[in-house]
Amino acid sequence: xxxxxxxxGGDSFLGRRDPRVLLLVPLLYLVAVxxxxxxxxxxxxxxFAFVYYRAAGIPWREVRKNWIFVLGFTAILVxxxxxxxxxxxxxxRSPELFTVPLTGSVVSMATLSYSLTIFIRYVTLAxxxxxxxxxVAPNDMGVAFARLGVPxxxxxxxxxxxxxxxxxxxxxxxTIDAQRIRGFEHKRKxxxxxxxxxxxPVVIPVTVNALVEAEDxxxxxxxxxxxxxxxxxxxxxxxxxxxxxxxxxxxxxxxxMTAAEVLGFSEEVWIP
Amino acid sequence: MSATDTPRVLSSRIVVFSAVGxxxxxxxxxxSFAIPGTQLVAVRPAFALVPFIGKRFGPIAGFFTGFVGNxxxxxxxxxxxxxxxxxxxxxxxxxxxxxxxxxxxLRHSNEVARxxxxxxxxxxxxxxGLLFVITDMFIQGISFETFLVGNYFPAxxxxxxxxxxxxxxxxxxxxxxxxxxxx
Numbered sequence: 001x002x003x004x005x006x007x008x009g010g011d012s013f014l015g016r017r018d019p020r021v022l023l024l025v026p027l028l029y030l031v032a033v034x035x036x037x038x039x040x041x042x043x044x045x046x047x048f049a050f051v052y053y054r055a056a057g058i059p060w061r062e063v064r065k066n067w068i069f070v071l072g073f074t075a076i077l078v079x080x081x082x083x084x085x086x087x088x089x090x091x092x093r094s095p096e097l098f099t100v101p102l103t104g105s106v107v108s109m110a111t112l113s114y115s116l117t118i119f120i121r122y123v124t125l126a127x128x129x130x131x132x133x134x135x136v137a138p139n140d141m142g143v144a145f146a147r148l149g150v151p152x153x154x155x156x157x158x159x160x161x162x163x164x165x166x167x168x169x170x171x172x173x174x175t176i177d178a179q180r181i182r183g184f185e186h187k188r189k190x191x192x193x194x195x196x197x198x199x200x201p202v203v204i205p206v207t208v209n210a211l212v213e214a215e216d217x218x219x220x221x222x223x224x225x226x227x228x229x230x231x232x233x234x235x236x237x238x239x240x241x242x243x244x245x246x247x248x249x250x251x252x253x254x255x256x257m258t259a260a261e262v263l264g265f266s267e268e269v270w271i272p
Numbered sequence: 273m274s275a276t277d278t279p280r281v282l283s284s285r286i287v288v289f290s291a292v293g294x295x296x297x298x299x300x301x302x303x304s305f306a307i308p309g310t311q312l313v314a315v316r317p318a319f320a321l322v323p324f325i326g327k328r329f330g331p332i333a334g335f336f337t338g339f340v341g342n343x344x345x346x347x348x349x350x351x352x353x354x355x356x357x358x359x360x361x362x363x364x365x366x367x368x369x370x371x372x373x374x375x376x377x378l379r380h381s382n383e384v385a386r387x388x389x390x391x392x393x394x395x396x397x398x399x400x401g402l403l404f405v406i407t408d409m410f411i412q413g414i415s416f417e418t419f420l421v422g423n424y425f426p427a428x429x430x431x432x433x434x435x436x437x438x439x440x441x442x443x444x445x446x447x448x449x450x451x452x453x454x455x
Contacts, residue, residue, distance in 0.1 A: 003299050027354065066350030069349055070350045122351075122355060125352055126355060127352075129346075129351060129352010129353060129354060129355060132347065133347045133348070153282045153284075153287050157288075157336060158340065159291075160295075161298070164291055165299060165344075167295075168299045169299050172299055193433065196317055196433060196434060197437060203300060203317055203318065203321075203442075204442060204445055206296070207296055208449065210295075210296055213292075214292040215453055217292075218284050218288040221288065222285075226287075227284055
């Protein structure tokens with residue numbers, strides 16, 4: 001289990017940007033695609049997402065498993081919700097293409113168009129999300145959130161979360177090994193209740209140990225006067241021309257797509 | 273008071289326990305298993321950490337653990353921290369609600385009653401917090417029936433199982449340690 005944040009796109013165009021840019025872009029992109037029901041509209045947004053993702057320079061072989069999971073999960077979600085069942089509320093009328101046996105779900109061109117829209121929306125959201133995971137130095141997270149206006153202590157908590165992840169992961173591995181020596185084996189088949197109970201020997205000690213150690217960390221922070229005054233950060237962040245350009249591009253995209261939605265250009269499902 | 277000033281209630285202890293809770297949820301949350309006979313319903317044992325942290329360390333720590341922990345899981349899996357933002361808010365709300373509902377259980381001297389109240393409080397908090405995923409109706413364009421049958425109930429059943437089984441155990445184990453620490 002490798003959960004340690006990986007800094008794969010450090011030398012890329014996005015890796016050299018102010019980390020606040022990489023946190024703001026997914027937010028702006030979410031605003032842009034949130035209410036878009038038109039396949040052409042979301043495809044237009046996808047172009048921005050694709051160029052942005054390529055600018056992160058994340059090596060494919062390093063994130064292949066992540067992409068397989070994202071594409072697989074999203075495909076299942078969309079197929080189950082739209083093709084196999086009538087879960088998606090597609091109001092646009094179009095000729096019926098076929099009926100799914102057993103479920104009786106009617107599939108039309110509008111259903112397929114809207115399903116593809118949802119699929120592209122989630123996949124492109126992952127595209128703009130990947131650089132946050134792989135092109136922002138983990139130790140820049142705290143200062144980036146603080147400089148975005150998040151209260152200093154909450155920003156520090158985000159920073160601490162990233163710092164704790166490797167040690168918690170190591171503690172999980174150690175606990176599993178220690179419990180195996182005592183005869184523990186996680187049940188991989190059978191009743192979910194039994195499987196859930198079988199995880200107690202791992203979840204309980206890992207949690208309690210982490211919390212006991214956290215008491216020490218909190219005491220150490222108090223002794224060093226944490227929160228006594230306004231916190232400063234060693235890392236200085238500053239927006240350069242390229243940073244402004246990237247944010248402005250996505251700001252325009254978000255504003256344009258929102259305006260198109262308000263004016264009724266992108267809300268309706270597109271039927272080819 | 274400027275935007276970056278912090279409220280006094282956010283002590284260093286809450287900061288640290290929030291961060292540890294989110295890290296624990298992010299790491300242990302990657303372990304999940306599907307319920308046989310369902311397609312997308314998975315039991316995530318680590319979900320129990322959210323109401324537990326909420327009950328023991330307050331609503332800010334509970335919300336932070338659920339929200340940031342869930343964002344981290346989505347990020348580690350590759351979706352990006354905002355793809356399922358409404359689910360992250362829902363899990364955060366579970367932590368915040370369990371702080372409110374669990375406060376009564378903390379004051380109970382009878383151990384059996386405390387355990388029962390802890391389990392019920394965590395389950396109610398889970399049911400209430402997960403209601404926020406009704407926003408999927410607007411985000412994904414799903415119907416109310418699909419929200420209820422396809423999203424809410426499966427999530428409630430799978431997470432409810434984890435909560436009812438693990439939260440009372442975690443709480444019972446933490447109780448003597450918390451007394452020892454004088455908290």
